[in-house]
Amino acid sequence: METRNIELRLLRYFVTVAEEMHFGRAAGRLAMTQPPLSQAIRALEDMLGVALFVRTKRSVELTPVGKDLLPEVRRLLAGADALRPLAQSLARGEAGVLSLAFVSTADYGLLPLLLRDFGARYPGVRLQLVEATSDVQVEELVAGRIDAGLVIPPLLPRHAVALSYLPIAREPLVIAMSSDAAAELGQGAQEWSQTPVSLHQLADAPLVVFPRRLAPGFYDIIMGCYGAAGLMPRVGQEAIQMQTIVSLVSAGMGVALVPQSLRHLRRTGVVYRPLLESGPVVETGLVWRAAEVSPVLAGFIDIVRTHAATVPALP
Structure with a gap:
């Protein structure tokens, strides 16, 4: 059997037996009987092509390979356990990456305010910031290389239909x-x-x-x-x-x-x-691809809308 078919279930069995050093106690922790557990460990050893335990009638010990493999398996299982909360955080826009470009004029007033509020609400999001002129930002947006940009309008007419624009200040x-x-x-x-x-x-x-x-x-x-x-x-x-x-x-x-x-x-x-x-x-505003709004970008747009609503319009 190929290693790509190894189930996380078998790796959890391995860790439990390694912690108990006793198949009976390990089976009790896993709410199963001992024979299926022994068969599962044998199947894992066959998949890996190595022995993980030395078994006698009186004791169970890890082989040298088993000892070295145990911390790696624990890290793998910890990563697997983190997938669900990570996926939930990504869906809520609380984790991930936001690639944001900005004109240099925004760097001395608007940008620091937005980043401060966004960082306070979404500390788990990693920001990728790049300074660029408005025309470069529009091209990068259309090409999908950035998520959003702080620009000085107007937008280029040939791209305006594909982009959304929100005036901020x-x-x-x-x-x-x-x-x-x-x-x-x-x-x-x-x-x-x-x-x-x-x-x-x-x-x-x-x-x-x-x-x-x-x-x-x-x-x-x-x-x-x-x-x-x-x-x-x-x-x-x-x-x-x-x-x-x-x-x-x-x-x-x-x-x-x-x-x-x-x-x-x-x-x-x-x-x-x-x-x-x-x-x-x-005027400075936020521009993004109208058809692609990730949860992270939606959170940033919400911050921008809140800020824009507090800025009095000039005549």
């Missing part, structure tokens, strides 16, 4: 500028001030911005802000990560329009100011 844009530029405007050197700055005051400063091909939604919001003020910005530098954009601002390479939560990204020589011009906001 909208926040105003603020100006990130060097402390030297702030000093020239008569602003203080503090990292954040409620004193607004007009785009017209910075019209000659180069703009540091995401490339449109990688973040069309965010790029168009920024350009629309300048356009509404009657200005045409001069793009000085492009970068695909917020950390890089803010670092370029600190080096005096220009100014940037960033979500208000980026105030938490502190860089020496960078200050943040609200815009005098009203209206420019950036």
Whole structure:
């Protein structure tokens, strides 16, 4: 008989006999008679092709192979016993893996809040996090390589039908500028001030911005802000990560329009100011494949919905 046909029942019999070192007592623990137990152990030995016990009329002892095999069998049975509770946890979304991508703008406000709440409710779920631009996230979603993503809309039209989107938060844009530029405007050197700055005051400063091909939604919001003020910005530098954009601002390479939560990204020589011009906001939302919602993902979506309901909408 092949080892692939070994039943867990036979392995449990082996462990019980090894613990009792007596077929009669082992049979009593297993609520069976001794002859069927002896036959079962013989069948297991035949399957494995080795003797597990040395039997005499007076004693039962484990063979050297039996002694070495016993801890391995115990580990195997422990794993089998854990299957049912694991399966139940997976079905409830309390265990498993969630692969989540996020835009860099979410890393300084929205993402930590969601991960904190999700981790508190589902501590048994393992998170796989990756930072990516919105366009890359959509492609990864469609290919099935991630479960969900925090993106800046709009979605690509050719993928919109296959994906679900849930808006989470909208926040105003603020100006990130060097402390030297702030000093020239008569602003203080503090990292954040409620004193607004007009785009017209910075019209000659180069703009540091995401490339449109990688973040069309965010790029168009920024350009629309300048356009509404009657200005045409001069793009000085492009970068695909917020950390890089803010670092370029600190080096005096220009100014940037960033979500208000980026105030938490502190860089020496960078200050943040609200815009005098009203209206420019950036939205962040969750996107996932509409036809594939695992229990783990459903739990995360529930966290997102709860958070979205508590965030006041901006005009």
